[in-house]
Amino acid sequence: MIEQLHDPTLVGDSGLERSIEVLLDRLCMSVNLSKPVGLSNWAAREGDRLGTTRAGELASAAVHVVAGEAARFELDHGRMLAFMEVLRSEIMSALASNKNGAREEPPEYSESTRALLAMLGERDAATCCHSRATGEWARRLCAAMAIPPERAELIKLCAVLHDIGKISTPEAILFKRGPFTEDEWAIMRDHSATGQRVLDQIPTLAKCALIVRAHHERWDGTGYPDGLAGENIPFEARVVAVADAFHAMISERPYRKAIPPRQALEILEAGRGTQWDAAVVDAMLGLFRKSRERQEVHASSA
Numbered sequence: 001m002i003e004q005l006h007d008p009t010l011v012g013d014s015g016l017e018r019s020i021e022v023l024l025d026r027l028c029m030s031v032n033l034s035k036p037v038g039l040s041n042w043a044a045r046e047g048d049r050l051g052t053t054r055a056g057e058l059a060s061a062a063v064h065v066v067a068g069e070a071a072r073f074e075l076d077h078g079r080m081l082a083f084m085e086v087l088r089s090e091i092m093s094a095l096a097s098n099k100n101g102a103r104e105e106p107p108e109y110s111e112s113t114r115a116l117l118a119m120l121g122e123r124d125a126a127t128c129c130h131s132r133a134t135g136e137w138a139r140r141l142c143a144a145m146a147i148p149p150e151r152a153e154l155i156k157l158c159a160v161l162h163d164i165g166k167i168s169t170p171e172a173i174l175f176k177r178g179p180f181t182e183d184e185w186a187i188m189r190d191h192s193a194t195g196q197r198v199l200d201q202i203p204t205l206a207k208c209a210l211i212v213r214a215h216h217e218r219w220d221g222t223g224y225p226d227g228l229a230g231e232n233i234p235f236e237a238r239v240v241a242v243a244d245a246f247h248a249m250i251s252e253r254p255y256r257k258a259i260p261p262r263q264a265l266e267i268l269e270a271g272r273g274t275q276w277d278a279a280v281v282d283a284m285l286g287l288f289r290k291s292r293e294r295q296e297v298h299a300s301s302a
Helices: 002-006 014-028 039-050 052-072 077-094 111-123 125-144 149-160 164-168 182-189 191-200 206-213 235-249 261-270 278-301
Strands: none
Touching: 111 125, 111 149, 111 164, 125 149, 125 235, 125 278, 149 206, 149 235, 164 191, 182 191, 191 206, 206 235, 235 261, 235 278, 261 278
8 A cells, every 4th residue: 555655664765755656656547557668767767866775675665565556446466466577677677777877787797798788788778678687587587496596697697698699680670660571580580699609709608609599499499590499408598588588578679569468478378388498487477476476465464
């Protein structure tokens, strides 16, 4: 409920309270709650104003308040829960902005990774944002699957770099509005192989090369560029593939609209064991089931 805003553990100043109110206004007045339109810019501004740590507390508080408001206004429960999970990920990603508007990359990123992300961001800011968000979803999948930390870090790094090959994709294709021709799709699909060639030239990132190359392979063997199938696809690439597909579907692209998170989850479930590794899809579905369980516990104790 909105009364949560007055809990001193959530709100430390009137500016923070007002920020949450603005966020709630945007959400509750929105006709389409399927994706956090404009919230990344909002979160970046709050990160500048309050500092990333305090703004992170704001994001967490806001998500819980939104849950109360969803119940109050009888919004569709399942859709709102899916939206909240996306909101949480998108806001926390956006809070990585510093006061000059440049992204603060995590300290574990090497100089090579930072340089590649900067280059990709200059070429295509949207793809760069998608790459970071894919890294966050991959991290959460790794946690859900109890993947050991060292391997999880590799998977997250590969997820962040999975689209680095788009640096060489022609602008006429990269920014085209509307469907691609078969020839244009062939050029677009070359980005995974290009990514491998780029990463192979960087000793500290060469371990990611084959994983990046394989992130568009399919479990049934109909993917690209090598037509690998099943467990012949590197496990790390199978995790990246699900994280990439989910965030891509809920994001607007020049050639298509975003779809609601619930629909994206349905598509993942439909492709379980054919396009994607069933175990990884189950882990993604589990993230949202746990969110629903947390919300039900929260509602019963309110």
